[in-house]
Amino acid sequence: MNVAIKRVVSRLKPYLRWAILGGTLFFLAKALKDNWQEVLAIRISTSGWTCLGIAVAVTLLAHTWTGWVWHWILREFDQQLGLGWCIRIYLKVNIAKYLPGNVWHFYGRIWAAKTAGVPLGVATLSVLMEPPMMAVGALLLALISSPLASRIIQLPILFAVLILIHPWCLNPCLQYLAKLTGKKKSIESGVDQIIRVKRYPILPLLGELGFLGLRGSGFLLTLLALSPISPSQLPLLLSGFSVAWLLGLIVPGAPGGVGVFEATAVGLLEHDFAPAVVLSSVALYRLISIVSEVGGAALAWLNEPPSDRSSNQDQG
Template sequence: MTIKLKQILRWVILGATLVFVGKALQDNWLEVTAIRIDEAGWSILAIATGITLLAHTWAGWIWTWILQELKQPVPATKFIQVYLKTNIAKYLPGNVWHHYGRIVAAKNANISAGAATLSVLLEPLLMAAAALIFVVLFGNQFAANNNTFIQQLFKIFSLIIILGAIHPRFLNPVINLLHKLKVKKSDNKSTPNVGIRRYPLRPLLGEMAFLGLRGLGFILTLFAIMPLNFGQVPLLLGAFSFSWLLGFIVPGAPGGLGVFEATAIALLQHRFPSGAIISAIALYRLISIIAEVAGAVLASLDER
């Protein structure tokens, strides 16, 4: 029954997002078809693609940092290749196959099963924490009065909660509990003590840099379509971070497909020309897929 409910929920979410995006596209079709990209714009889109590819490569390097935190030093180049080659699998139904591929590759490199599994659990957790930090820092751009004392106090309090939640004192008990539950379901009676030794500051900063690069790619995509000023960057970065986070955590959206687009349109269509926003979001999804495919191909070629 639970599995059926999950499947129904995924289809409902996917259907709702597709209906919303389709309705927005229908209402603004004339504006979308009127968009023209000049030669400079195509050059900017090429740069956005390169930055997005750099972001995924950087994320693979951060994965090696996480493994180092777990006392599992690994060759960076090899594991970045693994990360890039498995990244495209996140678009498969279930949204777990990229994690599975990384666990298998890590175990084949003589990394313990516990550390391999924990590394692919910590990575999205730190990504989500980085996205929440960006949302807290720039999310008040959507408020009419974004500099009140109450808002600043709430911002500080939220940051303290986010940063405190990934402290080993709170993370490790959860990790050990999940480990015990996993052991009970298997024939292995050993319960290795798997956890992080210290606050994952370097991986967290790395994930913030990753999200910053992804956000820069999105901003450049919009810039290729319409002029922007520097004062609009915090608003765009906040909207991108929130949209990316929802696409990241909502079930039934492999790679955030549909959820990211619907959220970004809802947040930005009343602050920028709707046609430009819809076109930029569609182009950015295409850029993301091209960058991920290019990363997988280049990693395979480099490995050979």
Template sequence: LVADIRIDGRGGICLAIALTVTIIAHLWSAVVWFSILKEFNQPVRLRWAVPVYLKTNIAKYLPGNVWHFYGRISAAIKTGISVEIASLSVLLEPLLMVAAALTVALICYPQPTWVWQLLGLGVVLIGVHPKFLNPAIAFASKLKFKEKTSQERVFILEEYPWKIFLAEIIFVVIRGTGFLLTLNSVSSVGIEGINLLFSAFCLAWVLGLIVPGSPGGVGVFEATAIALLKNDVAPGILLTAVAFYRLVSILAESLAAGIACLNKNAVAE
């Protein structure tokens, strides 16, 4: 039962490390957004991009789940970046996040179904090709922005985004590590169960990211994680872990945003 679960000193240390790791994940994600802008030869500095990303990130919990995108687009436009490139940067990022998370989920899936796993990986890698990714970006633009803007945007990705894709895989692995540490604070996680937990986390995280009307994935991530792991993790431990992980995530984002707001050296280029 949840009421019977207690967090001891070891658990507290695991939660503290999970919080630190999750903050690092968001910092890394900010660097990835900066890298996307640099890929399109935009004159921005890291000390500008990271604070902007972290400060706007907390806005994803507002109804609509698009305000963090608008915040970044607005900040980018103020620096002289075109609305097309600014929009492309914030739409390309989550699409590559989804592809990265699916890649990790397929690689970590513990069942010996290599044929299907390789097929799935092939589909994901092909989907990241500009021929398929550009239409996906255009669709995401219509889905996210709808009638909030009347300006037509043209998105063109000319090269396969290998570097950004690999950077997003690193981001997903860091986030998954935070989840494992959170679960480990409640109950010891055996090495043999890491692949299953990573795979389930990635799938739950993807659904939390893409399901419309779920600010920050709240509720969707938790429900999916519970559904995927209910036969492998005790109910009380699982409920406690996903609740703690949500708290860790929100606290990490809030702390990162607060630190960014205190950064007086964040200047626009």
């Protein structure tokens, strides 16, 4: 029975992805059709362009910061790779998340860490731990900035996720995966290699919360470039951004969360802000994200030591 269900799910999964993508694109197209005149009427002032430039810098800083957080996660597994190396690798491969499959940026970091001498199991887990930490960071930011009524719904979900990333729950999963990835190596060395998280990953969790705060700031600056924002609107914007970003992370849509984030942000914010402003903001923010990621990859490549470039060419 379970095998039959798994087969049905595996067959339907590609169609589900396309259905979600089609639904989000239809929603965005309808919103644009209803507000296209207002969108075309929007003009960006000189101060607005300044805000957009700062938004690009803040978004690039957010991705750089996440490379630092990956360095912390590796240290949780007693892997002492250089901070600069972690940031460069993260920035170089992060743009690959827009490729079909939405996994190639993960694979790039795993392969780079393995090439640098990190055991395959540890390299894999250091990368796979990142999405849950980001999800918890998004939930925390949404919880902090949301009204009391929404917190009642979000609190149980947040507590459940916080429990799931506790070492009591993480370590059994890590040990199982370590046996799968390191079985041959363990037999050859005669040592039973067990990967463990020794303590609650509070530092990586706080790091990912900082990442979401920076990404949210970039979104606020993008919206500010198009329309004034009052201080009382900041919690609503941060909460809406956090929920939209979280759904873009976990919902199986287009690579990089394209479409899911935009549709969710428009649906959550169009009742409190002009729909044309929200539509323009999410479109500009996506462009800002791509520009910052391309710029980060270029900077990482330009700052790569010549020895690393020659070794990469030799491997290719």
